[in-house]
Amino acid sequence: MKNKKVLEKDRNTLIKEIEERKKEKKEVEDTLASIWSEELDLTHRIEEKKKELRNFEQSIDDANEDKESIGVEIWKKKQELMALKKDVDQRKKQVLKPDEKIKAKEKEIKVQLKQLNKELEKAQNMLKETKEEDELMVQLIHKKREEIKTENQQISQLKEEREKNAKVNKDLKEANKKLDKERNEISTLLKRERIELKKADEETGRRMSEEMELSTSLKELADRKKTLIQEIEDKEVEAEKLLKDVDEFEKEKETLEQFIKEKEGIEKEKIDLDKKIKATKEGFEREKKEFEQEIKIIAKRRSEDEEKMLKELSIEEKEKRDEIKKIEMESEQAEKELKKVRDEKAESQELLKETRDELEKVQSLLASSQMEKEETDKLRNEINGLLEERDRYAKEIEEKKEDLDKLEEGLGKGMGDEIDLAHKIQHMGEQESNLIQSISEKEQELIEIGNRLDDRQREIEETNEEMGRIQKEKESQEKMLAESENMRKTAKDEIEKLKKEEEKTGEFIEKDKALRRAVQEELESLNEGKERIQNEIAEMEKDKEKIVSEVEESGRELQKLYEERKNTGSGKELLEQELSRMQKEKENKEKEITEIQTKKSSVIDDYRLVNADIEKRKSEFEEIETAYNKMVAEIEAIKRDKESVEQGITEKNDELRALAQEKEKLEETTKTLEKIKTKLETGITAMSEERSSGKAEVDKIRDEIDDDREQLRELEEQVKSRKEEMESYELKEQELSVRLKEVEKSVQKQGEREAEFEKMLDEMKRLTQDRQLITDRIRSLEEEEKRIGTKTASLMKIKQNLDFMVEKKKKEGKIELDVLSKEIEERQRKLEKIQLLEDEEVVKTRKELEKLTNGITDRKATLEKLKKEESEVMQAEENLEKINKVIADKQITLDTLSTEKETKALEIEKQEKIINELKEKVEKMKKIEKLLEKRIGKDK
Structure with a gap:
């Protein structure tokens, strides 16, 4: 029994350790869940920043396209001006024609020059505007670069946090592995202790069965003793009751004798009353009717009493049958x-x-x-x-x-090889x-x-348990044989x-x-007394x-x-x-x-x-x-x-x-x-x-x-x-x-x-x-x-x-x-x-x-x-x-x-x-x- 108690204590301690390990595992899972939630928050932030960068890049691309189109137009205008200057130089070199032709041509040239001057003014204005826009674009680019630097820093911080989370995950997984190993060790210990508990249970079961048999035999003897004592006491009580009943019957006899004596006195008084009593017939007739009614009531009561007696007899018969x-x-x-x-x-x-x-x-x-x-x-x-x-x-x-x-050294050269x-x-x-x-x-x-x-x-364990159960049934059948023999003797x-x-x-x-x-x-004798009355x-x-x-x-x-x-x-x-x-x-x-x-x-x-x-x-x-x-x-x-x-x-x-x-x-x-x-x-x-x-x-x-x-x-x-x-x-x-x-x-x-x-x-x-x-x-x-x-x-x-x-x-x-x-x-x-x-x-x-x-x-x-x-x-x-x-x-x-x-x-x-x-x-x-x-x- 002591070994059993010790084993039960060890078992309880192991069960507590297992529960503590489960709690630790739950805490680890909770930490992992919190880390995952933080990662989700970081991903949401990164997505928002990326959206902002995309919008900014689109605006930059639009500005660049406008800038390129303006630059192309300026270049075209410069080429046209250069061509016009060449034409003017060539014409100067040529021989002067007559005045009329020259004048007409000079007018045409002046008109063209005016137009060209207007176009140059326009081009110069356009250049000024483009320069101003370029300066603004440069300022915006600087700002965006600074913003990109800050965002890159934030991204690097997020990456560092991610790496930290990854390390935490590694540590948690290693802790889980350790816990698994400890669990396996605990399971082996539990198996050993269960085997020992089974052995102890079998021994205690045998001892308990023996003790139960002894206790049952002792209880039976004690019950028999008690029943005999109770029977003796009941007999004594019944004897006392019988003596009391005899005393009561004797008292009733004495009362009957007194009643007879009183009757004799009543008879003497009757003789005296015969001489004196002369009452009215009407009262007597009334009394006679009352007496008749009382007699009827008595007859009814007798019939009811007889019916009750019959009912009681039927009840007793039912009790017998029950x-x-x-x-x-x-x-x-x-x-x-x-x-x-x-x-x-x-x-x-x-x-x-x-x-x-x-x-x-x-x-x-x-x-x-x-x-x-x-x-x-x-x-x-x-x-x-x-x-x-x-x-x-x-x-x-x-x-x-x-x-x-x-x-990496030659990225610009070998794009095809990289692909x-x-x-x-x-x-x-x-x-x-x-x-x-x-x-x-x-x-x-x-x-x-x-x-x-x-x-x-x-x-296999189930087959072992069934083997043990069969052996127990065998032992119980042997006990049944011994008990049936004892029952035989007691029945005789x-x-x-x-x-x-x-x-x-x-x-x-x-x-x-x-x-x-x-x-x-x-x-x-009682009937005779009744008739007298x-x-x-x-x-x-x-x-x-x-x-x-x-x-x-x-x-x-x-x-x-x-x-x-x-x-x-x-x-x-x-x-x-x-x-x-x-x-x-x-x-x-x-x-x-x-x-x-x-x-x-x-x-x-x-x-x-x-x-x-x-x-x-x-x-x-x-x-x-x-x-x-x-x-x-x-x-x-x-x-x-x-x-x-x-x-x-x-x-x-x-x-x-x-x-x-x-x-x-x-x-x-x-x-x-x-x-x-x-x-x-x-x-x-x-x-x-x-x-x-x-x-x-x-x-x-x-x-x-x-x-x-x-x-x-x-x-x-x-x-x-x-x-x-x-x-x-x-x-x-x-x-x-x-x-x-x-x-x-x-x-x-x-x-x-x-x-x-x-x-x-x-x-x-x-x-x-x-x-x-x-x-x-x-x-x-x-x-x-x-x-x-x-x-x-x-x-x-x-x-x-x-x-x-x-x-x-x-x-x-x-x-x-x-x-x-x-x-x-x-x-x-x-x-x-x-x-x-x-x-x-x-x-x-x-x-x-x-x-x-x-x-x-x-x-x-x-x-x-x-x-x-x-x-x-x-x-x-x-x-x-x-x-x-x-x-x-x-x-x-x-x-x-x-x-x-x-x-x-x-x-x-x-x-x-x-x-x-x-x-x-x-x-x-x-x-x-x-x-x-x-x-x-x-x-x-």
Whole structure:
């Protein structure tokens, strides 16, 4: 465990270092982006300056053209004047003609002279204007020269900044190379640590499995102890409850005896009241109606109570059925678990088949890898040839440079030769670009071969993991064998316990019958007391009727006396006295009637309480009966469970034998797989060595490309100093930019490979997680098998609890069963008939349920498998989508970077062309100025 912790710490530190390196890489990329943005700004500035220079050059060209046209016209006029002077001189020499002719000619000459003088004045004015314009042009030229000097300084500053940026790029690339090397070292360390972690995980897994087995056995023992203690405590509690119930029954007996004594006192009071009570018939009839209404209400209540009793019986029957269904569901779950074990066995067989197929695939892959090895050798030879050609072309380029240095001395003489050389240089650049492209293609092929080797290594690692998983399944199956044997032993012990408990239940049933008889006797005595109370109430009602009749007769007599006294008109006072006396007697009798009514109401309340007690005892007796029936049904279910457990044990024995046979087969397959594994590892080592050698060659090629890049930069500086050969060197620069793009692509590919390596790490983590899930699943299966054992123990506990409930109800019903025995016997007969019918129906329904449950379990198992496979497929698709998105994003970034670099290269080329054109135009302007100065000097 300590080693594991140390390894985990080292692993965490390495992961932190990797993250820091990633951050550094991101910072470097940010700096590169900032440098590129600055270069873009510089290019925009250069373009603006070039536009201004072009506009200025156009204005200069227009002025020069005007100047040249004016100079030509002046020259023509001078030649005409010279011709006229010659004609005048020749004419002077000739002989003078007559005066008339001479005069006419002199006039003509004067006219011509005037015209010529006018033209001369015009020419002189034109010369003055041209001189002024020339002076202005000179001033403008000086200004423009100064502006050109400032712009050249700015251009030189920009070039220096560009060179600095290039140096920064070099430094960053070197830093990236160092980071790549450090990453490779970290990856090797991580691989080693992962191997050590795997070993530590295997050791800890074994130890944990052993500890789990010990802990489970200890937990089972502790649970059994707790259950026994709880059962003892429950028995004690039930005994205390029974004692309390006995005390309550004794108290109720005493209250009944007191009630009987009170009845005797009421009978004596009745005899006294018969003489006194004479009330009116009207009040009695009203009371009679009220009593009838109360009797109806009582009858309704009795009917409602009976309906409630029937509903409670139906509810109890439903509960019984639910318990039966629960037991059936538990048995179905046990069968499902057995089916799962069988399915896992079939899956292990399928995995063996798949591993064999994969081994065949690996062998075919090894053959293909040898073919690819031969192809890589061919590619290496081709790359060496290309490198030799590249060196040869480099030598030729140096020779051409020397020729160009010689040609610089005589640029004006050999323009045709320079054009030929430029064409040759272009041709050489094109050949060089083709070579670079071929080298990049070969590099890509080498990278693809490396990726294939990585895929092979992954497949081999997966086969190793499957081998380990098969060995774990083998160990788990051995554990299952040992646990099934223990379950067999425990099942035998439980069957013996069940037999003993069946004997005990028979004894309890006999005791129950004796208790029922005692309860019936008590019920009979209670019914007799009930009949007595009813007779007493009837006698009370008769007495009440007599009193009412007497009161009516006394009222009639009073009315007669009152009429007689009225007729006589004498003895009014006597009548009033008699009336007052009669009223007092009436009030006394009314008081007596109210007292009788109160006593009557108390008697009715007592009667109602007795009825309620009887109904309660009936319901309790019925509950006892239902509990007894439940117990019988549960005993039958336990017997059936016993039979199913025995069948399951026999099936498990058969499965254990089959597992032992499969174990032998697995051992043979593992030996063959280990042999194949050793062969694969030897092949992989050879492939990895070849891959490392290929990588070293690729690194050499990259270093050579970097050297070439530096040489080409030097050439660019030389080409900038040369004016007319710029186009050929610009083509070379384009080719170099193509090569730079290819190199950058190779760098990006390295980044992609690093990302793939990180993905490999993530996949390794996922595989370890899958491995932990498989181990957890095996443990869950083992725990479920243990749960089956605990369920059988829980069934035994249920049976014991039912026995305790039966004993409790027996003690509670000893006093009440005598009263309710008659009704119970009749209902018992009905219930027995119903139970016989229900048992037949239950047996049929159970058989049908078993068939349905078997079908449902099979379908559920298939559905669960399909759901798991669907979930795995969905996860794989989601991972692929994420990977594709990441790849697409990286491709987009690469395309954007490549396009930006291309645009920069094109802009730089355009700027250089514009600068060369400006320089050429400046030189032309200088030549034109010199020619103009010469002409002006001649004119002077």
